Amino acid sequence: AQSVAQPEDQVNVAEGNPLTVKCTYSVSGNPYLFWYVQYPNRGLQFLLKYITGDNLVKGSYGFEAEFNKSQTSFHLKKPSALVSDSALYFCAVRDMSGGSQGNLIFGKGTKLSVKP
Amino acid sequence: DTEVTQTPKHLVMGMTNKKSLKCEQHMGHRAMYWYKQKAKKPPELMFVYSYEKLSINESVPSRFSPECPNSSLLNLHLHALQPEDSALYLCASSQEFKDYSNQPQHFGDGTRLSIL
Numbered sequence: 001a002q003s004v005a006q007p008e009d010q011v012n013v014a015e016g017n018p019l020t021v022k023c024t025y026s027v028s029g030n031p032y033l034f035w036y037v038q039y040p041n042r043g044l045q046f047l048l049k050y051i052t053g054d055n056l057v058k059g060s061y062g063f064e065a066e067f068n069k070s071q072t073s074f075h076l077k078k079p080s081a082l083v084s085d086s087a088l089y090f091c092a093v094r095d096m097s098g099g100s101q102g103n104l105i106f107g108k109g110t111k112l113s114v115k116p
Numbered sequence: 117d118t119e120v121t122q123t124p125k126h127l128v129m130g131m132t133n134k135k136s137l138k139c140e141q142h143m144g145h146r147a148m149y150w151y152k153q154k155a156k157k158p159p160e161l162m163f164v165y166s167y168e169k170l171s172i173n174e175s176v177p178s179r180f181s182p183e184c185p186n187s188s189l190l191n192l193h194l195h196a197l198q199p200e201d202s203a204l205y206l207c208a209s210s211q212e213f214k215d216y217s218n219q220p221q222h223f224g225d226g227t228r229l230s231i232l
Binding site: 051088103109 | 121123147156157158159161164172206213214218220221224225228
């Protein structure tokens with residue numbers, strides 16, 4: 001079965017410091033991976049995706065993610081955190097199995113808190 | 117600004133009421149989704165429509181009834197809901213459901229539903 005794990009419930013970072021939000025996956029075949037962000041009282045906003053090609057993917061708001069096939073990871077990164085980055089972050093993998101093909105399988109989410 | 121519009125933003129209803137949630141997108145997407153999200157949890161898929169036909173029903177109770185009147189609109193009809201149905205209901209759309217180009221899903225800001 002395909003799955004996504006976000007091992008940290010919360011990540012705390014000081015403003016200006018680099019941030020990493022971790023995600024590991026388990027899929028059969030090639031993974032199609034996504035990161036979404038959810039601000040309070042808002043829906044999910046797409047940040048970036050990995051389908052194929054370069055292992056370093058650049059996305060919105062200065063975020064990037066590194067795909068590592070050997071470690072089955074897709075960690076979200078930003079060189080310098082902003083207080084406004086504080087939000088709930090979801091990693092997701094595209095379900096490519098049988099009748100569910102096309103569904104997104106979400107991780108449990110990681111709350112990012114950036115302090116001034 | 118989100119490209120998927122959901123109305124109303126908030127809804128309070130009694131367990132015997134009938135109400136409807138509405139979702140609209142004008143991106144030409146042919147797949148539309150309903151999700152249920154509890155606080156600080158990932159979204160849970162409820163229904164998927166592909167080309168205005170119901171493709172997936174994730175064993176959702178019959179008190180939730182989806183409808184897709186045309187390619188731009190998605191409704192969720194509610195009747196005799198239970199207190200545990202209180203949640204954020206998110207609508208999303210994507211180019212296609214079984215989308216081999218793997219374009220992301222676009223989410224609305226949701227309807228926050230409270231059942232008294």
